[in-house]
Amino acid sequence: MRNVDAVDARILLALDADPQATTVALADRLGLARNTVQSRLRRLEESGHLKEPSRRVDPAALGYPLLALITLSISQRVGEPTREGILRIPEVVELLVTTGDADLLARVVARDTTDLHRITNHLLEVPGVVRSNTTIVLMELQPLSVRPLLQRHTGPDARRGPVTPEGAARAAPSGARNVTTRQANAQPADTTGSGPGTHSVSLDT
Template sequence: MAPPRPLDALDARILQLLLERPRTSVREYARVLGVARGTLQARLDRMERDGLIGDPVPRLSFGALGHPVLAFVHIEVTQGHLVEVGDALAEIPEIIEAFSVTGGGDLLTRVVARDNGHLEDVIQRLIRLPGVVRTRTDVALRERVPYRAGPLVASLRRAAGDSG
């Protein structure tokens, strides 16, 4: 895999605009940025091809969907069973993300639940998966920094020499 190409100032401005106005048309983005629509489309196509941006997916509120409990479940897996456990996690709808990690476990999952009893049911389901040795659960009390990419993009924009 080739190393990522450094962002130039226009790339960074495009990313910032995508974050600030995700539902805007390409034509409007081009107008705001002061570039030709074809130039903008070529940049967007390259960013997508390079994996920098993906298909836009709405950011859902799991609380509004009736699943206000958020927990991070660390899973320790028997050696050699990481793939099978990962595949099994994908079958549990309450698991909204899972990562292989270093440190105090092999997998880290982000789990949503209707209430604490439902969370316990999900954890019990995890414990019964073949290859799972043990779990440790951290329940989130309050979101302190919501998902964001803007500050990083602003930093990259400054690094690319764009002060505007």
């Protein structure tokens, strides 16, 4: 599977800032060809790097403002049927296999504590679930976000914001800036016999 590269990260950051941006708008903003943006987004979706839009929905908007983390110990003799039974409970929005005393960590949403009690009882009724331990989340300080990782992935230029034509000119390669400086400071030299307006410039590599 192809990993996300620096160009992919720039596209994703721009899309994160403006989810409704068109391919043309993203291409103009980033100084990329439209076909490049289109093909890279399609490849990211087909590879599974971009998850489904439903992951962006806040459960509170659906009437589930309460979040709980429930660890579950299961009988290893049951295994997969137990996990399938757990995932049939709609309020279990994420299920992770963990190390430690418990076997699974379930991210559960609920309408209130009474509803959470109901969901917990449903979990304990699943064949193979031995015991559970529930932690209620009081406040979400930092929702899941990979934006800082994408910014790091693009390199130091990522924190400078979207690329504009003016910014692209300022970000020209250092060799090009050296050429401009030397041309500006060079003394006219008639090296070809074509007149005083001709001068030579050495290039740094």
